[in-house]
Amino acid sequence: MPEGFGWAVKYVSLGPFACDQSPRLLAVSPATGFMTFDSSGPLSGVGSTTYAMSPGVTISSISDYAILGCGSVGYAVAEELVEQGKDVLIVDRDESRVESLRDQDLDARRADIREPEAAELVADRDVVLILASDVDSNKQAVEHIREHNGDQFLVARASDPVSGDELADLGADIVINPSSVIAESALRALESGELEYNAGKLATVFEGTGSRLAIVTQDSPDPDSIASAAAMQAIADHLGIEADIVYRGDVGHQENRAFVNLLGIDLVQWDEIEEHSVYDTVALVDHSTAGEIDLSVDVVIDHHELETEVETEFVDIRPNMSSTSTIMTKYIQEFDMNVSEEVATALLYGIRAETLDFKRDTTPADLTAAAYLYPFANHDTLEQVESPSMSPETLDVLAEAIANRDVQGSHLVSNAGLVRDREALTQAASHLLNLEGVTTTAVFGIADETIFLAGRSKDIRINIGKVLADAYGEMGETAGHSTQASAEIPLGIFTGIEISDDTRDTLLELTEEAVKRTLFDAMGVDGSEGTNGS
Numbered sequence: 001m002p003e004g005f006g007w008a009v010k011y012v013s014l015g016p017f018a019c020d021q022s023p024r025l026l027a028v029s030p031a032t033g034f035m036t037f038d039s040s041g042p043l044s045g046v047g048s049t050t051y052a053m054s055p056g057v058t059i060s061s062i063s064d065y066a067i068l069g070c071g072s073v074g075y076a077v078a079e080e081l082v083e084q085g086k087d088v089l090i091v092d093r094d095e096s097r098v099e100s101l102r103d104q105d106l107d108a109r110r111a112d113i114r115e116p117e118a119a120e121l122v123a124d125r126d127v128v129l130i131l132a133s134d135v136d137s138n139k140q141a142v143e144h145i146r147e148h149n150g151d152q153f154l155v156a157r158a159s160d161p162v163s164g165d166e167l168a169d170l171g172a173d174i175v176i177n178p179s180s181v182i183a184e185s186a187l188r189a190l191e192s193g194e195l196e197y198n199a200g201k202l203a204t205v206f207e208g209t210g211s212r213l214a215i216v217t218q219d220s221p222d223p224d225s226i227a228s229a230a231a232m233q234a235i236a237d238h239l240g241i242e243a244d245i246v247y248r249g250d251v252g253h254q255e256n257r258a259f260v261n262l263l264g265i266d267l268v269q270w271d272e273i274e275e276h277s278v279y280d281t282v283a284l285v286d287h288s289t290a291g292e293i294d295l296s297v298d299v300v301i302d303h304h305e306l307e308t309e310v311e312t313e314f315v316d317i318r319p320n321m322s323s324t325s326t327i328m329t330k331y332i333q334e335f336d337m338n339v340s341e342e343v344a345t346a347l348l349y350g351i352r353a354e355t356l357d358f359k360r361d362t363t364p365a366d367l368t369a370a371a372y373l374y375p376f377a378n379h380d381t382l383e384q385v386e387s388p389s390m391s392p393e394t395l396d397v398l399a400e401a402i403a404n405r406d407v408q409g410s411h412l413v414s415n416a417g418l419v420r421d422r423e424a425l426t427q428a429a430s431h432l433l434n435l436e437g438v439t440t441t442a443v444f445g446i447a448d449e450t451i452f453l454a455g456r457s458k459d460i461r462i463n464i465g466k467v468l469a470d471a472y473g474e475m476g477e478t479a480g481h482s483t484q485a486s487a488e489i490p491l492g493i494f495t496g497i498e499i500s501d502d503t504r505d506t507l508l509e510l511t512e513e514a515v516k517r518t519l520f521d522a523m524g525v526d527g528s529e530g531t532n533g534s
Contacts, residue, residue: 066122069132214279220249227350325350344376419445471522
């Protein structure tokens with residue numbers, strides 16, 4: 001192997017394939033050494049697989065290649081390498097094929113790759129790609145090359161995982177098995193076709209709007225919901241449809257308020273709309289936790305399954321994606337729109353917020369969507385959104401929640417007392433999730449004769465939305481999913497004591513005991529011997 005080589009991939013399973021569906025070397029990055037292959041023939045341009053080379057050497061510093069076995073695969077790779085200005089020697093036992101290659105001004109020589117003579121012909125080449133369709137021939141070629149010169153970098157074609165392991169054992173540095181490339185290409189083609197179909201159907205629904213479109217977010221919307229709604233509004237505008245982003249509850253979290261204000265996203269409070277019937281088309285976006293509205297629904301797009309069934313003309317729910325912003329980015333691309341800086345920034349922040357900056361449940365689709373949005377986003381604005389000032393009320397709630405924390409194992413429950421800004425409970429629950437050893441948090445407080453509770457979890461074994469529903473679903477309102485949830489419970493339900501100034505302190509004490517006991521029971525832990533996590 002040439003000095004300085006350090007390849008990161010030993011074996012890559014790609015599987016057997018027909019000659020007209022062979023992988024094609026798409027590109028080699030001079031900066032990173034990434035080699036990207038794609039399928040030629042019927043599936044050309046659909047899917048790709050990338051192999052990485054370590055920083056010891058980049059592909060641009062390699063000039064000498066040899067290809068043993070020049071069927072459709074070998075020819076496609078040779079053609080790409082020659083186009084990049086590389087010196088390529090082709091070895092094949094078919095005399096007519098060799099003559100045809102020479103007629104195209106390619107350096108081709110006749111030899112049987114199963115014989116030691118082929119190894120001698122390519123002895124001065126840095127990289128040898130053994131790409132014949134006959135795997136036994138490829139095995140013999142690997143053996144002879146390794147016996148003749150142990151330093152060359154070898155890429156060999158297999159037909160299945162077993163032959164792939166055998167080639168790797170014989171000394172191949174990378175083994176390709178192209179069937180999975182074809183399978184992935186087919187799936188990508190299917191996904192692309194489905195998206196094209198869905199985009200057309202969504203456009204049809206929107207274009208049927210007679211007066212105005214209502215884009216309804218989840219209650220007290222988070223960044224993913226707001227960003228997805230902004231993207232949908234941009235699509236409606238692209239189609240010439242007037243639309244409003246409508247929400248219920250509050251936009252209370254400091255980051256969410258900064259997000260809306262800095263990006264100039266106009267939101268309309270549902271209760272402030274005088275005449276709801278002005279909206280003849282209604283779309284729910286990232287809406288799985290929203291309350292009911294008094295209009296028929298036409299469109300639903302979400303990355304969570306809906307809590308209740310909704311009869312609607314168009315539904316696109318993808319639980320395999322981590323954010324609705326990712327889904328809406330795909331629609332932006334499918335409609336071939338010029339994405340604005342504001343929408344790109346919103347969607348990128350929505351993805352980052354929902355995946356905890358790509359540290360939670362992140363999928364390849366989230367990463368590719370973020371990569372698409374990144375050049376269009378305003379990163380100064382993102383920094384401002386992510387670092388908003390904390391209000392004195394939020395600081396007080398956080399301090400109270402820290403002081404009153406009760407930790408059982410990896411579960412933390414805390415009473416923040418009387419609160420004015422219930423959104424501060426959400427921030428406290430998120431902050432306390434950073435405590436060492438804690439994977440699930442719930443912070444509750446009292447306001448307007450109601451107990452408000454915010455829950456957060458990074459424990460894959462716990463669905464915090466289900467935990468709160470089990471604990472309080474019959475006595476109050478709950479909403480949420482596996483990682484975040486909320487509950488609202490009438491204050492007097494635990495005690496039966498009439499609420500007054502004289503009974504308030506007693507209620508606070510009894511409520512704390514009852515809320516903690518009920519919640520720890522729902523989590524499946526014994527809350528009788530709690531600690532503060534110190």
